[in-house]
Amino acid sequence: MPIIKVKGLSYRYPGSSRTVLKNITLNIDEGEYVVITGPSGCGKTTLCRCFNGLIPHFYGGNLEGEIIVNGFPVKETSTSTLAQYVGMVFQEPESQLFLLSVEREVAFGLENLGLPREEIVKRVDEALKLVGISHLRDRAPHELSGGEQQKVALAACIAMQPKILVLDEPTANLDPISAVNILNLLQSLRNKLGVTIILVEHRLEAVASVADRFIVMNDGMIVSDGDPRDVLSSTNIEGLGVGVPKVIQLYKDLKRRNVIFNLVPLTPKEVKACLMEVLEFD
Amino acid sequence: MIEISDLWFDYDGFPVLRGVSLKIELGEVVAIMGENGAGKTTLIRHFNGLLKPKRGYVKVFGVDTREATVAELSRRVGLVFQNPDHQLFAETVFDEVAFALKNFGFPEDVIERRVEWVLKMLDLYDLKDRSPFSLSGGERKRVAIASILSYDPDIIVFDEPTVGQDYGQKERLAQLIKLLKSQSKIIVVVTHDVEFVAENFPRVVLLSKGRVIADGSTRRVLTDEKLIRRANLLLPQVTQVAKHLVEFGVPGDLMWVSEIKGAILKVLGRGCT
Amino acid sequence: MNILKGFEFKHGESIIHKLDPRAKLLFSIVLLVISFIFFNPLILLLIFLSLLPLFYISNVLGDFLKTLRGSLFFIILVFVINFLTLDFIYALSLGLRLILIISCFSIFFLTTYPEDFAEALIKLKVPYDFALTFTMALRFVPTLAREAQLIIDAQRSRGLEIEKGSFIVRLKNYIPILVPLIVGAVRRSIKVAEAMESRAFGASPKRSSIVEFSFKKNDYLFIFLTISLLLFSLWLKYYLHLDDILNSYFHFGQFHPFL
Numbered sequence: 001m002p003i004i005k006v007k008g009l010s011y012r013y014p015g016s017s018r019t020v021l022k023n024i025t026l027n028i029d030e031g032e033y034v035v036i037t038g039p040s041g042c043g044k045t046t047l048c049r050c051f052n053g054l055i056p057h058f059y060g061g062n063l064e065g066e067i068i069v070n071g072f073p074v075k076e077t078s079t080s081t082l083a084q085y086v087g088m089v090f091q092e093p094e095s096q097l098f099l100l101s102v103e104r105e106v107a108f109g110l111e112n113l114g115l116p117r118e119e120i121v122k123r124v125d126e127a128l129k130l131v132g133i134s135h136l137r138d139r140a141p142h143e144l145s146g147g148e149q150q151k152v153a154l155a156a157c158i159a160m161q162p163k164i165l166v167l168d169e170p171t172a173n174l175d176p177i178s179a180v181n182i183l184n185l186l187q188s189l190r191n192k193l194g195v196t197i198i199l200v201e202h203r204l205e206a207v208a209s210v211a212d213r214f215i216v217m218n219d220g221m222i223v224s225d226g227d228p229r230d231v232l233s234s235t236n237i238e239g240l241g242v243g244v245p246k247v248i249q250l251y252k253d254l255k256r257r258n259v260i261f262n263l264v265p266l267t268p269k270e271v272k273a274c275l276m277e278v279l280e281f282d
Numbered sequence: 283m284i285e286i287s288d289l290w291f292d293y294d295g296f297p298v299l300r301g302v303s304l305k306i307e308l309g310e311v312v313a314i315m316g317e318n319g320a321g322k323t324t325l326i327r328h329f330n331g332l333l334k335p336k337r338g339y340v341k342v343f344g345v346d347t348r349e350a351t352v353a354e355l356s357r358r359v360g361l362v363f364q365n366p367d368h369q370l371f372a373e374t375v376f377d378e379v380a381f382a383l384k385n386f387g388f389p390e391d392v393i394e395r396r397v398e399w400v401l402k403m404l405d406l407y408d409l410k411d412r413s414p415f416s417l418s419g420g421e422r423k424r425v426a427i428a429s430i431l432s433y434d435p436d437i438i439v440f441d442e443p444t445v446g447q448d449y450g451q452k453e454r455l456a457q458l459i460k461l462l463k464s465q466s467k468i469i470v471v472v473t474h475d476v477e478f479v480a481e482n483f484p485r486v487v488l489l490s491k492g493r494v495i496a497d498g499s500t501r502r503v504l505t506d507e508k509l510i511r512r513a514n515l516l517l518p519q520v521t522q523v524a525k526h527l528v529e530f531g532v533p534g535d536l537m538w539v540s541e542i543k544g545a546i547l548k549v550l551g552r553g554c555t
Numbered sequence: 556m557n558i559l560k561g562f563e564f565k566h567g568e569s570i571i572h573k574l575d576p577r578a579k580l581l582f583s584i585v586l587l588v589i590s591f592i593f594f595n596p597l598i599l600l601l602i603f604l605s606l607l608p609l610f611y612i613s614n615v616l617g618d619f620l621k622t623l624r625g626s627l628f629f630i631i632l633v634f635v636i637n638f639l640t641l642d643f644i645y646a647l648s649l650g651l652r653l654i655l656i657i658s659c660f661s662i663f664f665l666t667t668y669p670e671d672f673a674e675a676l677i678k679l680k681v682p683y684d685f686a687l688t689f690t691m692a693l694r695f696v697p698t699l700a701r702e703a704q705l706i707i708d709a710q711r712s713r714g715l716e717i718e719k720g721s722f723i724v725r726l727k728n729y730i731p732i733l734v735p736l737i738v739g740a741v742r743r744s745i746k747v748a749e750a751m752e753s754r755a756f757g758a759s760p761k762r763s764s765i766v767e768f769s770f771k772k773n774d775y776l777f778i779f780l781t782i783s784l785l786l787f788s789l790w791l792k793y794y795l796h797l798d799d800i801l802n803s804y805f806h807f808g809q810f811h812p813f814l
Contacts, residue, residue, distance in 0.1 A: 039449075040419065041420070054752060083754055090746065090750060092746060094743075095747055096747070097694075098694055099691070099694060104670050109754035111762055111763050112757065113755055113758050117764070120765045124765065141694065145318060146318070173445060175317060177317075177516070178318075180516070240450075241448050241451070242448070243477075246518075249539045250539050250546075253540075254547075257543070258552075259552065268522040268523040268525075271526065271527075275530070279549075332708050332711065352716075356711070365705075367738065368706045369735060370738075381715075415738065430713070
């Protein structure tokens with residue numbers, strides 16, 4: 001039973017005639033690590049907002065079709081309920097931290113749920129430790145770096161023990177090393193907690209090798225969906241403005257020269273392994 | 283051209299730039315890179331006088347920035363800020379793009395011509411009567427760029443232009459930079475997008491903790507693991523591949539897919555064309 | 556912006572820092588009341604001087620004095636206006652009263668975590684939404700300040716000269732700065748609302764809190780001292796009439812400059 005079921009989903013923002021999501025159908029299983037990518041304006045952010053009910057409840061607009069998250073039909077379930085199962089990390093670090101200390105920020109969701117204080121303290125401690133920011137507990141958000149702020153946002157979501165984590169371009173405003181740190185952290189959280197991850201990203205090099213599944217969107221529709229190796233090397237995502245990792249471009253170029261790797265490489269290490277196989281074969 | 287000599291700058295006693303020296307000539311396209319807090323943003327604010335040196339000097343086309351106003355310097359140095367929403371305020375795209383021209387005292391007919399020209403160049407002509415706030419993120423970014431290009435500065439500085447941009451948008455930006463270079467302008471881009479720089483920039487200045495730790499050809503700088511690590515950056519992916527294949531005789535300083543393809547073909551004895 | 560330094564929280568481990576914010580709030584309110592009870596400048600001065608040790612042991616004396624220095628203009632203004640219209644001694648006491656008012660808020664804000672202040676308000680039955688709005692406003696002040704500077708830089712880089720021109724021109728020049736600032740603030744508030752919704756804001760009508768205030772020995776002592784101070788002051792004023800006695804001794808009301 002998939003944890004997210006989407007069938008024939010279409011959406012228009014209020015007052016807009018443009019259909020931003022066009023008949024989307026997709027299922028996501030529990031524990032999957034899915035990367036959604038596509039050119040700006042393709043609808044990936046809009047789709048994410050559907051997973052925790054911000055669409056349609058916060059944004060209004062015209063949502064057609066069916067979307068069921070963790071057994072709850074989104075159209076009939078409030079965001080405050082869905083938020084207990086779906087954690088969301090947004091692109092801008094500053095705007096999702098609105099309290100005066102990291103500790104209060106991480107506790108906010110739990111306080112909203114009315115949990116007893118001992119439980120809140122325990123979960124906050126755990127979340128801070130899992131994310132590796134216990135030392136930042138008493139700091140104010142505006143004093144932190146972008147990478148640290150995103151970690152706080154992550155901890156604030158983790159504390160609510162969601163089953164699904166949705167992250168909308170969380171590394172866009174970060175430098176490369178901070179970005180890699182966050183993505184590694186995500187990977188370790190996934191291993192430790194078994195949480196389903198839906199990540200919207202442009203920088204595909206870092207996530208190509210850790211994701212289970214890639215979904216490419218364009219103009220409100222899903223254009224490609226499947227194993228990262230298949231999706232990234234397929235021809236139907238060419239020319240869409242998707243930043244296909246260089247190793248994949250290399251694979252394709254070599255293929256055209258009759259050098260066929262037995263595997264579509266997703267990392268430099270895999271390129272070496274592929275090359276060695278070809279050499280052996282020769 | 284830009285001449286910076288032993289530039290020191292601090293915020294509230296905290297040193298941000300420690301003796302930066304740099305020269306950029308007409309027609310050059312330079313990327314300034316470095317970790318967060320290295321001083322990149324502070325450095326470019328000296329180009330148009332927003333910040334004045336505490337020690338050392340900055341000369342733009344021979345003019346010492348301490349002896350000119352921001353408005354005077356901005357006439358020749360266009361600074362495109364990272365977030366277009368920090369500057370959009372006008373009722374129409376046309377007015378937005380005309381703003382700088384009006385401030386610099388251009389006559390009405392010249393303004394009209396220039397605005398139309400730059401709007402067409404950036405594919406914004408159909409939006410000229412729209413409110414800038416009703417545009418998409420990518421369109422707003424282009425309007426911000428247009429508003430600087432409209433008055434045709436000799437030096438154009440982009441602060442983190444690739445953040446949040448998809449691959450297609452980055453391609454268009456690269457084309458624009460190429461076009462501006464062909465007009466003999468100086469282009470300076472502050473970025474941490476290593477792939478973008480590897481593909482489009484011949485020269486990189488690497489800053490770390492307020493100092494220039496490298497200044498030279500992109501190939502020499504971006505493929506040097508030690509330098510890259512000091513600046514909190516990553517090697518371009520092709521370079522990472524090359525370094526993995528060093529034992530096969532592949533040079534460790536490759537940056538482009540075409541190069542690594544050729545090198546691999548060589549290793550396989552399939553020769554090159 | 557040194558005038559605000561005395562109202563900005565400064566980290567510390569002093570006894571005052573560790574006091575329960577409710578006890579401190581009570582103290583500040585009592586101090587406010589006392590500064591209005593007494594009119595005699597000698598008494599007011601004594602009260603002020605006895606406060607200074609509190610600032611000292613909290614290690615915030617410097618910041619407080621910065622605010623005092625910044626407020627000097629207003630203090631002198633109050634003094635001068637009252638001196639010219641009423642009486643020298645009276646003007647002196649009003650000036651001192653203003654200093655006391657600043658002090659009683661300053662000691663509170665300098666030694667109390669901002670979010671503890673919001674929490675103290677909630678414990679005093681202020682509605683949660685109100686306290687939250689206050690907290691968020693405080694949270695985004697540094698962000699807004701930074702953004703304002705960025706916007707000013709961006710517009711100056713397009714030739715905007717905010718220091719030049721007539722009054723009307725300068726007023727008009729603020730539009731390119733205010734519009735992006737306000738639009739940005741509105742945009743941000745939408746993003747904040749999204750983030751709040753995404754963390755189940757409003758899920759439960761009965762909200763809990765990670766913050767728990769409990770009065771400790773020092774707090775009870777402090778509250779006791781505060782109440783004693785209030786009672787003592789009331790006794791001095793209304794039973795012993797100390798204030799009136801000293802006032803007549805100082806010829807209160809008789810030093811009108813123009814009489």
